[in-house]
Amino acid sequence: MTHGDRNFIKVISVVAAAYVGLLLAMVLANVMLITGDLASAWGTLARPEIQQAILLSLGTSLLSAVLSIWIGTGIAYLVSRERFPGQRLVDFLMDLPIFLPPLVIGISLLILFRRTPLAALDDVLGVAFYVPAIVLAQTVVGVAFVYRTMKATFDSMSTRQERIAQSLGCSRFGAFCKITLPQARQGLVTAAAIAWARSFGEFGPVLIFAGSIRGRTEVMPVSIYLELNSGNLIGAAMIALVMIAIAAVVLFVARAAADEQKISQEGGEQ
């Protein structure tokens, strides 16, 4: 390794250390604030509306992640493997939710469901300002992330085995289920983790489209917003820490699952 190479590694190591240090310091700052008034922090968590928000966050984010995986994976496979008119437009549109400010998605959904003929349907079904609005807002964003991850996965995979399977009499659907999906498992786990994480932390679209209604559409990011508005900084920090803890557990499980897939895939190849 040359002197220049060593310097290059040193510089990126310092940048990496600074960034990781910043992340840890952010978590530590929350912990330090809470330890100053543990009773108040636990008191916030003990409140029924906060416990409701935790359950609702877990439930809606899980549901949205599952929906996102099915929808996003299907579209990614279609765009990756087929050629059809408007393909580039679909590819472009699928990226939009990633690049749009989250509030734009919230206000657009609200206008769609309350200011168009869909409003009559919404009056009957009750989507806006209810739990389905949370799931819809989360899924719209989640699908885009799944699509981007899965498209990259499908694009990087050889279609040879799929074609061989089809030449041996396997249907297209059968080849997708038996060949493509198992090969794309690692991408699926990553996409699911990203979709869940995005859904779990979604705030802007939920605030606008589902409202910030205690006991009805209050998910954990909304709880943080409401606690800050009522001057309960320690409570807000406590909820933030719970979110960090839940996210860390899910990330750990997802990484473990991805590693397991990798090992079993490598074993299979050998």
Next chain:
Amino acid sequence: MIRPAVTSLILVAVAVALIYRAGAPPSAGNGNSNGSPSTITVLCAAGLSPVMGELTDVFESTAAEDSSIKIDVSYKGSAQLVALHRVAQSGDLLAAADTFYHQPLIDSGLCSPADIVAYQTPCLIVATDAAATGSIDETLLSGKFRTSIPKRGHAAIGRLVASIEGTEKYNSFSRLATVTRETVSQVAGDVDQGVVDIGIAWNTTSLQFENTKSLTVDAWQGYRSSIGVSVLSSSKNVAAAEAFKEFLGGQRAKGILKKHGYLVSDGPGHQGSVEAQP
């Protein structure tokens, strides 16, 4: 394919169980024909959240024993509530930080005239151990202090203080500010967390934030904002909305409002004018 499908079904079942366990109503529906409580939604200014939380608890537990009305509250900044209601036209009652915000909806036929239930007065908000005085020239214009100023177009307090001090002077407050904010709660939060030394807020705001106190400004004495409540024309349960509105104008609610620092008139609630004046 079977394995991912089964896994997905299990995850969906877990998700639905969690949502059900959270107790959130899955979708719209006003009960009461089958004995279940009828639910009304109050669109409420975020700054009123502590007092509104207590008012709804008391109403649900006592005042509405016979009628079994459940209150859901959606908290946002007043300007945002009004803007979103123009789009969504959903909800039963509007409780904004100033009757000024009701007027566009009244003009559009989207809500009834507002009944004033309480008043709040503008003041400076500082940390409890701060040595600052209530002089505007010393605090907001000297540049000696870090300040958090509510935006004139977003927060009721900003609009009121700008009307007292004049737009030009208020713009100077904003220019010299460390930060400008959309809601009074954010301003108070800045002071509470030590991000800034001083801010503009309501007399009631400092009571919500442990590390803050109010400083009276002589020039602002006598000015106040009128907190009004209107029934929205989108209400599907006008009787329940009227019942809660009536409760908010009653003696029990006035006691709670006073406890939170709000000024209330001893007479019955009255319909308010648009401008907050001394």
